[in-house]
Amino acid sequence: MADVTLTVDGKKITAPAGTLLLEACKSAGIEIPAFCYYPGLSLQAACRMCVVRIEKMPKLQTACTTPVTEGMVVTSESPEIAQARKATLQLLLGNHPLDCPVCDAGGECELQDMTFKYGAADSFYAEPKNHREEQKWSPVVYFDRPRCILCYRCVRMCGEGMDVFALGIQNRGSSSVIAPNVPAQMSPDDLAHVDCEQCGMCIDACPVGALTSGTYRYKTRPWEMNHVSTICTHCGDGCKTTLGVRSTTDGSEIVRGDNRDKSGINVDFLCNKGRYAFDFANNEDRITQPLVRQPNGEMEPVSWEVALDHVGKRFRELRDTRGGKSIGVIGSNRTTNEEAYLLQKFARTVLGTNNIDHHRTADYVAFARALAGTTDRTASLNDTLTAPAIMILGGDPTIQAPATAWNIRTNVRNNRARLYIANSAEIKLRRQAKAFAHIAPFSYGALASFLAGDDSAVDALTHSGADASSFHDFRKAIRAEESLLVLLGSEFRGADLQRLLAFGKTLPNRKFALISDYVNSRGAADMGLLPDLLPGYTPLAGNTTFAEYNTPTAPGLDLLEMFEAAGSGELSALYVVGSNPISRYGVDPASLKDTFVVVQDMFLTETAALADVILPAANLYEKSGSVTNSYGDLQLVNKAGDRAGVRTDFELIVRIADKMDANMKALVPFGKGTRADMGQSRGAQSGEADRHAVWLSANNMEPKLSPFDPFAILDEIQRLVPGYNLLRLQLLSGNAQHLQPAVNANDLVQIGNRRDLVLPANDTLFTSGTLGRYSAMLSDLQHNESLRPPTGLTQIQTAAD
Amino acid sequence: MSEIANTIFSPETAARFDHLVTIYPLKRSALVPMLLYAQDEIGYISDAVIAEIAQRIDLLELDVRNVLSYYSMLRTKPAGKYNVQVCTNISCMLRGGYEILDHCKHKLGIGHKGTTPDGVFSLEEVECIGACCWAPAIQINYDFHDDLTTEKVDVLFQMYRDGLSPNTTGKDVK
Ligand code: SF4
Ligand code: SF4
Ligand code: SF4
Ligand code: FES
Ligand code: FES
Numbered sequence: 025m026a027d028v029t030l031t032v033d034g035k036k037i038t039a040p041a042g043t044l045l046l047e048a049c050k051s052a053g054i055e056i057p058a059f060c061y062y063p064g065l066s067l068q069a070a071c072r073m074c075v076v077r078i079e080k081m082p083k084l085q086t087a088c089t090t091p092v093t094e095g096m097v098v099t100s101e102s103p104e105i106a107q108a109r110k111a112t113l114q115l116l117l118g119n120h121p122l123d124c125p126v127c128d129a130g131g132e133c134e135l136q137d138m139t140f141k142y143g144a145a146d147s148f149y150a151e152p153k154n155h156r157e158e159q160k161w162s163p164v165v166y167f168d169r170p171r172c173i174l175c176y177r178c179v180r181m182c183g184e185g186m187d188v189f190a191l192g193i194q195n196r197g198s199s200s201v202i203a204p205n206v207p208a209q210m211s212p213d214d215l216a217h218v219d220c221e222q223c224g225m226c227i228d229a230c231p232v233g234a235l236t237s238g239t240y241r242y243k244t245r246p247w248e249m250n251h252v253s254t255i256c257t258h259c260g261d262g263c264k265t266t267l268g269v270r271s272t273t274d275g276s277e278i279v280r281g282d283n284r285d286k287s288g289i290n291v292d293f294l295c296n297k298g299r300y301a302f303d304f305a306n307n308e309d310r311i312t313q314p315l316v317r318q319p320n321g322e323m324e325p326v327s328w329e330v331a332l333d334h335v336g337k338r339f340r341e342l343r344d345t346r347g348g349k350s351i352g353v354i355g356s357n358r359t360t361n362e363e364a365y366l367l368q369k370f371a372r373t374v375l376g377t378n379n380i381d382h383h384r385t386a387d388y389v390a391f392a393r394a395l396a397g398t399t400d401r402t403a404s405l406n407d408t409l410t411a412p413a414i415m416i417l418g419g420d421p422t423i424q425a426p427a428t429a430w431n432i433r434t435n436v437r438n439n440r441a442r443l444y445i446a447n448s449a450e451i452k453l454r455r456q457a458k459a460f461a462h463i464a465p466f467s468y469g470a471l472a473s474f475l476a477g478d479d480s481a482v483d484a485l486t487h488s489g490a491d492a493s494s495f496h497d498f499r500k501a502i503r504a505e506e507s508l509l510v511l512l513g514s515e516f517r518g519a520d521l522q523r524l525l526a527f528g529k530t531l532p533n534r535k536f537a538l539i540s541d542y543v544n545s546r547g548a549a550d551m552g553l554l555p556d557l558l559p560g561y562t563p564l565a566g567n568t569t570f571a572e573y574n575t576p577t578a579p580g581l582d583l584l585e586m587f588e589a590a591g592s593g594e595l596s597a598l599y600v601v602g603s604n605p606i607s608r609y610g611v612d613p614a615s616l617k618d619t620f621v622v623v624q625d626m627f628l629t630e631t632a633a634l635a636d637v638i639l640p641a642a643n644l645y646e647k648s649g650s651v652t653n654s655y656g657d658l659q660l661v662n663k664a665g666d667r668a669g670v671r672t673d674f675e676l677i678v679r680i681a682d683k684m685d686a687n688m689k690a691l692v693p694f695g696k697g698t699r700a701d702m703g704q705s706r707g708a709q710s711g712e713a714d715r716h717a718v719w720l721s722a723n724n725m726e727p728k729l730s731p732f733d734p735f736a737i738l739d740e741i742q743r744l745v746p747g748y749n750l751l752r753l754q755l756l757s758g759n760a761q762h763l764q765p766a767v768n769a770n771d772l773v774q775i776g777n778r779r780d781l782v783l784p785a786n787d788t789l790f791t792s793g794t795l796g797r798y799s800a801m802l803s804d805l806q807h808n809e810s811l812r813p814p815t816g817l818t819q820i821q822t823a824a825d
Numbered sequence: 826m827s828e829i830a831n832t833i834f835s836p837e838t839a840a841r842f843d844h845l846v847t848i849y850p851l852k853r854s855a856l857v858p859m860l861l862y863a864q865d866e867i868g869y870i871s872d873a874v875i876a877e878i879a880q881r882i883d884l885l886e887l888d889v890r891n892v893l894s895y896y897s898m899l900r901t902k903p904a905g906k907y908n909v910q911v912c913t914n915i916s917c918m919l920r921g922g923y924e925i926l927d928h929c930k931h932k933l934g935i936g937h938k939g940t941t942p943d944g945v946f947s948l949e950e951v952e953c954i955g956a957c958c959w960a961p962a963i964q965i966n967y968d969f970h971d972d973l974t975t976e977k978v979d980v981l982f983q984m985y986r987d988g989l990s991p992n993t994t995g996k997d998v999k
Contacts, residue, residue, distance in 0.1 A: 192887045194894035203894075205887040210872060 030096035039092050046074055046087040054100055057109065057138050059116075059231050060175040061088035064292075064438055065184050068176050072112045073138065076100050084108055106142060113144035119154045119198060121170045129233030131246040135173060136232075154199060161204045161218040163804035164238040164300055165227065172234035174200055178226035187433055187455060190220035202234075212811070219812060221789055222805055223426070224299045228283060228292070239300045239801055240280040244270060251284055252664035253758055255651050256298035257358050257644040258792045260385075260540040261405060261427035262653030264288020264758070265298040267645060267664035274312075275666035278302045278645060289405050289657055289760040295426035296805065297792055302645060304798040305665045310626050311640040312669030323638070328671075328679075335622050335637050336683020339375065342596040342620060343684075348376025348576070352586035352595050355382040355553035356602030356673070357542035358795065360649025360661055362734035363673045364544065364551035365559060365741050366692070367601055370677050373573050374686045375599075378555050378564065378580025383608055384782050386540035386654070387517035388549035388765075392561045394525035395536065397769030403509050403535040404762035405655045409435050411509040411535075415444040415502055417475075417524075418468055419513020419539050420451040423789055425654065428511065428539065429453055444502050446471055447513075461498040462490045468515040475499060476527035507533035514540060514784045537655045541785035542793065543644060547652035550745070550765065555580035556778070560746035561767045569744055572690075582781055584609065591615035600624070601673050602641060604794040606631040608783065624673055629794050640670045643795075647672040649734040650755060657760040658750055675732045682731075694729065694736040829881060833873050838866050842881055852882040856892055860899050869900045897951075905940045905947030907985050909933070910964040913950055916957035921974075925961050926950055928975040932982060945986065 025040045032054055039048035046056050047063070059071035067089045075084035079097040084105065087098075099105065116135065124130040139145060156169040176193065179202065183189040194203040204218040211217050227235040249268035256265045264287065268280035281302045283294045290298075314331030315323040326334075343351060353371040355364055364382075371380045395401050408414065408431040421429040429452075435441040436456040445454050446461040448468070454460040463471055463485045470484035474495060482492045502508060508531075516524060516538070528534045540546055552559035556579035558570045565577040581589055583605060589595040591612070597620040605611055607630040616634050623635040632638050644651075645665045652658050671679075681691050688694075741748050747766035754761045785793055790805040797803070828846075832839045841862060845855040856878065863874045870893055879886045893899050911929055913922040930936055933946050940947040956962035959971035963978075970981055 189885055189887065192891040194891050196895045196897075203887070203890065205885065207890065 028092055028094040028096075030092050030094070030098060032098045033100050041093070042091050044088060045076065045078075045085075045090045045092050045096075045098065048092045049087065049098075049100060056087045056100055057134075057141075058088050059134060059138075059173060060177060062177050062180065062229055064434060065177070065180040068180065071116070071173065071175050073109055075105060075108050075112075077102060077105060109138070110142040110144045113139055113142055114147050114149070116173045117144065117147055118149050118151070119170055120173070121153065121155070123171070126242070127168075127171065127233035128236045128241050129171075129230075133233060134231035156201070159216055160238075161216065162220070162222055162238070163801065163808050164222050164224060164296060165218055165220075166236045166238060166241055167202065167204075168234050168236065169201055171232050172202055173232055174202075175231060177229040177231065178202060178235055181225045181229040182220065184437060185430070185433070186221060186223060186225055187452070188220045188223075190218045191226060206812075217812075221422075221426075222296045222808075224294065224296055228294070228299075237280075237300065238804075239303065240268075240282075243279050244268070249279060250276075250664075252662050253285070253288070254645060254662045254664055255543060255659050256281075256294070257543045257795070258297035258301060259295075259425055259427075259787075260542060260545055260654030261290065261425045262543055262651060262657065262659055262760075263290035263294055263298045263427050264659070265294055265302075267302060269664050274668040276664075278305050278665045287758065289653075289659065290427045290430075291409070293427050293430040295430075296789065297426075297796075297802070300801040301792060301796065301799040302665075303801050304626070304795055305643055305645050305667070307627070307798045307800070309628070309798065310667065310670070311628060311632075311638060312667065314640065315635075315638040317636045331637055331639060332676075332679050332683050335639075335680050338620050339597060339599075339622075339680065340684045343375055346596040349379065349580075350589075350594060350596040351375045351377050352379040352581060352589070352598045353377070353381075354583060354586070354598070354600045354603050354605055355380065355548055357383055357385065357545045357548050357793075358644055359544060359548075359602050359673050360644070360647065360651055360734060361544065361547045361551050361658075361741060362649040362737040363601075363647075363677070364548050364553050365745070366674060366677050366734075366737050368552045368559065369573070369691065370681055370686075371599075372558075372575040374681050374684055374691065376576070378576055378578065379586055380553055380580060381555055381583040381586070381781070382548045382553040383583070383603055383605065384549065385542065385545045385785050386514040386538050387521055387780070387782050388538060388540070388546055389554065389557060389561060389778065390518050390521045391512075391525070391536075391538045392549075392765035392767050394522040395529065395765070396767035398529055399764065401529055401535055402656050402762070402764045403511070403537040404657050405431065405537075405653060405760070406657075406762075407509055407535060407655075408432055408511070410439070411435065411441060412439070412507065413442045413444070413502075413505040414509045414511065415446070416453065416511045417446050417471065417513065418448075418515035419511065420447070420449065420453075421511070421539065422452045424513075424541065424787070425539050426789070432456065442505070444498065446498065459498050459501055461485075461495055462487075463495075464490075469520045472516065472520045472524040475502075476523055503531075508535075510534060510536045512536065512538045514538070514782055517780050517782050518778060540654045541787065543653070544651040546654050546656060547650075550652055550656075550747070551741070555582045555585075559741070559744065560748065561765055562746065569746070582779060584779075584781065587611045587615050590619045593618050595619045597622070600631055600635075601677075604629040604631045606634060607794065624676055626670070627794075627798055639676050641676065642667070642670045642672045646670070647674065647734075649674070650738060652763065653760075656763045656765070658748075658755060658763050659760045660755050660758055672732075674734050674737075678731050688731050692731040692733075692736050693740055694731045694733055829877060833877055834863065834866060838862055846882060853884055853888075855882055856884070856889065857896075860889075860893060860896075864899060869903045871901070903940070903944075906945050907965050908947045908949065910949045910951045910954065912952070912954050912956070912960070912962050912964075914953035914957075916953070916960040917962060920960040922961040924975065925963065925973055925978060928978055929963075932979065946982070 025042050027038045028041045029038045037052040049056050056074050058074045060068040069086045069089045074087040076087045077099040078085045158168040160166050179191045182191045190205045192203050195201055204216050206217040206219050208214050208216045227237050249270050251266050253264055253266045256263045265281045266284035267278045269276045269278050281299045286292050313325040316326045316331055318324050355367045368380050371377055408428055433456055436443055443457045444459050445457045448463050448465045464487040467484045470481040473481035482495050485495050486492050600623045613634050621635045622637045623632040624639045624641040625632045648663050649661050651661055747763050790802050828843045846852045859878050875886050875889045879889045911926045929948055933941055935948050937950045954964050956969055956971050961973050962971040
């Protein structure tokens with residue numbers, strides 16, 4: 025829209041016509057206090073804090089609901105306005121207990137700030153305060169009624185933002201109260217509860233301390249924590265979550281997860297896992313000492329030196345006697361790119377094997393190869409917030425990728441984006457969809473063919489609930505879209521996926537993304553944790569990029585083949601880093617009885633229980649590096665927590681390699697150029713490296729002078745991995761950047777012949793693979809869900825626009 | 826035939842509700858009238874009433890509760906057979922409304938929103954009931970009784986107890 029010019033406090037500002045005055049002022053650096061206003065949600069004008077004087081208008085006006093107009097003259101602060109705001113605050117404080125000294129929000133409370141600013145600490149009201157006891161609505165949502173200022177942010181957040189509608193407002197006037205959807209009299213324990221997605225967005229939006237979180241309440245004060253922005257480990261969206269950490273006797277403990285500065289790719293969203301499920305890191309059951317199996321079969325704690333020595337010696341021995349081909353390596357979906365890259369490099373160059381794989385949760389190989397030679401065909405998570413039309417085929421973002429679902433709902437609500445969904449299940453997002461094609465179970469292959477133009481495939485899609493014409497209408501509608509963002513669930517793999525993308529890329533303005541399950545599922549594939557492909561989906565044979573690797577060109581064993589080989593006695597050693605294949609793939613434990621198994625993990629998982637050596641590892645929240653989300657958005661991971669006795673996977677790989685007498689400089693190109701020389705001692709450039717080091721440490725990094733520095737490997741990733749031509753500053757300043765796989769279209773890999781090894785995680789909102797089992801909060805939430813039969817309360821039909 | 830299988834309402838009320846949803850541009854506009862008619866028939870707004878109304882107009886039960894709790898004339902607990910509503914708004918107050926209220930409390934042995942143990946009477950203090958000209962006034966179920974004194978109240982209560990409805994237009998809420 026055209027810009028208009030207005031005057032605020034004597035300052036000329038411009039903003040697009042239709043912008044809310046409050047937003048226009050915010051952009052111009054003029055702060056107007058607001059309790060009920062929340063960007064992107066419907067307007068409420070309930071609190072009257074944002075009042076301003078606008079010339080030629082009677083009375084004070086609410087800046088949160090007034091659109092700017094040409095020539096408007098506004099006063100945002102004056103004695104009259106201050107008096108009005110003060111009076112508003114006195115009213116808001118009418119029932120408020122002023123218990124800031126114990127309130128979670130103290131120090132971060134909008135009401136506290138405003139009361140302080142306008143000096144409304146005294147009250148004229150002599151009436152007794154309307155007190156109610158605090159209520160536990162769920163393991164994670166607590167409500168302290170007296171602190172509530174009835175701004176309705178939580179109600180709108182839950183309804184409009186989450187499409188859950190678990191919160192309402194009841195009674196009237198000063199006895200009004202926010203009410204959850206399960207009233208006390210309908211609850212087995214006679215207490216009110218929320219039957220909802222437990223995302224905590226209501227808590228996040230609450231400007232005061234009325235809604236508090238089960239994980240954090242009464243634990244500490246905001247100023248007593250260090251706040252570290254890092255990336256959530258739980259799903260493929262990769263939200264930025266800020267972890268509040270506090271020192272303890274054995275490291276530093278994570279006490280809170282929240283979306284503190286809303287600067288991440290997830291903007292204002294975090295789901296329950298990003299917000300609460302950091303607590304696995306504090307779990308008492310963590311392994312904090314290396315364990316080695318003794319001749320009597322018992323696991324005994326040993327020193328790091330002994331454990332690493334043992335592993336290095338055995339690996340070398342087995343490699344030299346039985347060959348690299350007899351060793352298998354399994355990597356992780358939750359380690360950093362640097363660790364994944366280093367692991368495959370270690371496997372290929374030190375162990376001398378291509379037997380490397382990971383738990384694949386989506387077929388990124390087919391995805392990358394199908395889009396080979398194209399540019400601008402892959403979508404970023406950001407695109408889901410702005411694309412005018414989106415199609416979701418398969419998957420269920422509400423559960424598998426909550427931030428994606430949030431973005432889509434926001435986009436539909438605020439930009440009237442058109443959403444098309446085809447799924448064999450009636451997924452929740454269909455409530456926002458313009459068209460929903462309900463396909464028959466197991467007909468995704470047919471769907472791919474049908475969308476690509478094969479009319480005969482429609483028979484496989486139809487069932488009693490949907491006839492052929494509904495699918496034709498659906499196809500016609502999406503074909504008519506000028507541009508379309510296509511999100512694919514992990515149901516699409518191999519030849520199906522390739523067929524769909526091959527057709528999709530012939531149409532203009534189609535962008536694609538493939539949704540996977542964990543924080544670095546995409547990164548693991550990009551970094552080459554694959555038996556038949558090097559990093560960047562580079563073929564083993566005939567490539568020049570990774571010539572320095574000097575690897576065998578025959579593909580290695582995939583994950584299942586490794587266990588088959590173990591069963592037949594051909595696998596001499598197995599090195600498992602942050603993965604639990606025994607349980608995930610239902611492997612028979614007996615198959616490993618003749619294999620030397622080394623496991624790096626936090627917990628005694630089913631896989632770790634079979635190990636000959638267990639090396640206690642740090643988790644994603646305890647290390648630095650980078651991760652790539654499902655969409656290919658690269659982000660920085662920062663070290664937040666710390667636990668005495670554990671080491672990062674990166675360090676462990678390096679140390680094992682060292683014990684195998686590997687060439688360290690070749691494995692991790694650390695200390696290149698500057699070596700330990702901190703710059704020239706004289707001349708114009710003297711001290712350059714020093715200055716560089718100062719800058720690095722100011723950014724929480726160390727100069728790459730040690731082989732344990734993941735950024736030394738990032739250098740190599742940037743140099744060698746096709747598509748990872750990243751912008752350093754963008755990464756280091758905590759911003760996401762979208763990367764596209766850059767696969768050479770001439771490299772021949774027969775996608776159709778590859779074995780389908782994709783095993784979706786099938787996580788619910790309250791599970792997160794093996795790791796989730798060690799989160800007390802997720803267990804509580806699962807238990808909480810099991811208390812109630814599904815009420816269907818959160819599955820109502822609302823009219824989609 | 827009701828639109829809803831196993832309706833908890835009488836056939837007449839169910840039919841009325843079926844019709845009500847058709848006469849507004851949005852189904853949910855029928856909410857408040859439905860609540861009132863439901864209260865007249867069932868005596869109060871029970872959880873079952875809430876569930877059926879929500880179903881009829883495609884709202885969440887929470888939405889129905891939100892609206893319901895706003896109105897003091899809608900109740901979620903059964904009232905007595907005769908619901909005595911004593912006005913204490915300006916005109917009645919000036920003409921002795923509070924004495925009437927106190928007398929009722931004393932006589933019935935219950936307070937505001939209370940119900941006698943035998944379930945015959947319940948008591949409520951209410952705002953103006955539109956009978957100011959003949960203040961002080963009370964309303965028992967849908968019947969008005971005005972220009973009252975404490976003696977007249979005693980007589981009224983006795984008549985209700987004896988099953989003699991004092992007004993010819995009288996109609997029990999239940
Ligand atoms: S936790 Fe999320 S889903 Fe539950 S009430 Fe709050 S906003 Fe709604
Ligand atoms: S609980 Fe918080 S967000 Fe909800 S209305 Fe009260 S103050 Fe506002
Ligand atoms: S949406 Fe995914 S990445 Fe974001 S907080 Fe939830 S689990 Fe973590
Ligand atoms: S922010 Fe404008 S009225 Fe609340
Ligand atoms: S004041 Fe009692 S009827 Fe109007």
